[in-house]
Amino acid sequence: MKFFIIGNADHPELEPLLHRVERRADELGVSLVFEPPLATKAGRDSAEPEEIEADIALVLALGGDGTLLRAARLAAPRGIPVLGCNLGRLGFLTMVSEDELEAAMSMVASGDYALEKRIALRIRVVPNGSNGPAERSFYAINDAVIHKSGFARLIGLRVLADDDEVGHYSADGIILATATGSTAYSLSAGGPIVSPTMEGIVATPISPHTLAVRPVVFSGDTRISVELLSGDHDLQLTVDGQPGCRLSVGDRVEVARSSHPVGLVRLPEHSFFTVLRRKLRWGDVREHPTPPSGGDEEEPAC
Numbered sequence: 001m002k003f004f005i006i007g008n009a010d011h012p013e014l015e016p017l018l019h020r021v022e023r024r025a026d027e028l029g030v031s032l033v034f035e036p037p038l039a040t041k042a043g044r045d046s047a048e049p050e051e052i053e054a055d056i057a058l059v060l061a062l063g064g065d066g067t068l069l070r071a072a073r074l075a076a077p078r079g080i081p082v083l084g085c086n087l088g089r090l091g092f093l094t095m096v097s098e099d100e101l102e103a104a105m106s107m108v109a110s111g112d113y114a115l116e117k118r119i120a121l122r123i124r125v126v127p128n129g130s131n132g133p134a135e136r137s138f139y140a141i142n143d144a145v146i147h148k149s150g151f152a153r154l155i156g157l158r159v160l161a162d163d164d165e166v167g168h169y170s171a172d173g174i175i176l177a178t179a180t181g182s183t184a185y186s187l188s189a190g191g192p193i194v195s196p197t198m199e200g201i202v203a204t205p206i207s208p209h210t211l212a213v214r215p216v217v218f219s220g221d222t223r224i225s226v227e228l229l230s231g232d233h234d235l236q237l238t239v240d241g242q243p244g245c246r247l248s249v250g251d252r253v254e255v256a257r258s259s260h261p262v263g264l265v266r267l268p269e270h271s272f273f274t275v276l277r278r279k280l281r282w283g284d285v286r287e288h289p290t291p292p293s294g295g296d297e298e299e300p301a302c
Contacts (some may be wrong), residue, residue, distance in 0.1 A: 001109060002031040004052055006071045006078075007062035009037035011087050017062060017098060024102040028109045056080050058265070065093045069240050072141050072262045081115055081263040083108060093180070095267060104123050107267055114266040118259040119199045119220050125237060128250025136241045141262050142181030144255055146226055146247065147173030147206060149236040154209055156230035161222050168229070170209040176255045177202045177225060180262070185241075191215045194284055196272050201255065223256040 006022065007014055018038060025032050033056070052059070053072060061071035061084045068084035070211070075082050084094030085101045096104045105294040107113050127133055148155060155173055159166040179194040182202050187193060190217060191204035199220030205213050220223060228235060228251050237244035237253060248278040272282070 001029070001055045002033060002055055003058045003060050003105075004056045004059050004075075005032060005034045005038055005062065006036075006067065006074075007038050008064070008067050008087060011063065013087060013098070014038075014062060017085075017087070017101070020102060021060070021105070022063075022163075024105050028106060030105070030109055031200065041183075049122070052078055052080065058083055058107075060085065061094070063087050066241070068093045069141055072264070073139060073240075076120060076258075076262045077260045079140075079260075079263070081265050083265040091239075093264075095265060104265075104267055107187060110267060112268070116197060116264045116266045118196055118262045118264060119178050119201075120260060121176070121178060121201070121261050122242070122256050122258040123239060123245070124247060124254045125236070126252040128248060128252075135247075136245055137243050138237075139258060139260070140239045141178065142184050142240045143175050143177035144244070145173060145175050145185060145206075145238040146228070146253055147236055147238065148231065149234045153231075153232065155228065155235065158229055159203065160225040160227070161218055163225075166203075166216065167213070169205050169213055170207040171213065174206060174226060175202070175204040176226070177204065181240075186215070192217065199257070201257075216242040220257050223254060226253045228252070281301070 003025065006221060021033065039163055059071045059080055059082045061068040061073040061082060064087060068082065072082045083104060085096050085098060086094035087098065121144060123138040123140055123144045125136045146157070154170045157169040157171065157174055161171060175186045177184065177191065177192065179198045181194045181199055182191060182194040186202055186204040189204050189206050191202050194200055194202060194217065201218045201220060201224060202215060203218065203224060204215040228247055228249050231249055234273065235247035237247055
């Protein structure tokens with residue numbers, strides 16, 4: 001069995017964690033391959049992420065949600081599962097903490113885990129006119145966001161579902177999110193929390209100009225098209241929180257289910273709603289300790 005290790009090389013606690021990973025891998029008889037920035041710290045075999053071989057059983061992401069998303073974008077098209085270890089503050093997508101990592105590696109090596117297949121998105125940008133740039137494609141695990149990169153001015157959007165017009169939106173933008181991404185930017189913009197294994201796409205307007213516009217959950221088989229009707233300059237597509245490309249009035253952004261779902265390792269006692277309660281303090285406030293009188297509430301442990 002072979003694991004591929006991806007991580008945030010700038011994290012101050014990464015190097016000692018890598019040594020712990022190496023020791024447990026040796027105990028389990030697991031081979032390790034590191035991406036180049038980590039290989040210099042670990043002194044082991046390295047490979048570029050794009051060169052991940054078919055014999056890799058697991059991609060282990062050491063960092064926060066951004067690191068896990070980067071790992072998943074590389075692993076999902078190859079059908080390789082991903083396990084995230086949180087080195088950040090929240091790490092909602094990362095499954096285990098540093099203290100749980102060795103035990104998690106043992107569970108994976110023994111097959112004592114569940115694999116969650118989650119929908120991902122294929123985004124296609126169709127430019128307006130023949131003189132513009134060629135069509136561009138992107139792959140998203142969380143979301144695709146159409147927004148203004150400059151002043152907070154309204155954008156005119158026409159949204160269609162399988163060529164059936166949903167409506168015209170005047171808003172700061174729109175978020176098209178998977179169930180995985182429903183707890184990210186979409187949630188902050190007022191979108192619903194969607195169970196992660198649900199194969200749906202959430203369309204959440206950003207600060208819409210009318211109360212009649214609300215988030216909509218579409219079937220995962222729906223092709224959603226967003227036509228840019230107005231917005232002047234500085235229109236932008238952002239994919240999983242990273243710059244995608246600039247957009248222009250008249251462009252069309254098409255979002256549909258990708259043929260490459262994401263496989264995330266889910267360990268016993270780490271259900272989706274357990275993570276919600278622990279990291280987002282989801283549920284009745286009576287379940288959580290009351291802060292001392294006159295004091296500030298402590299930060300949640302992640």
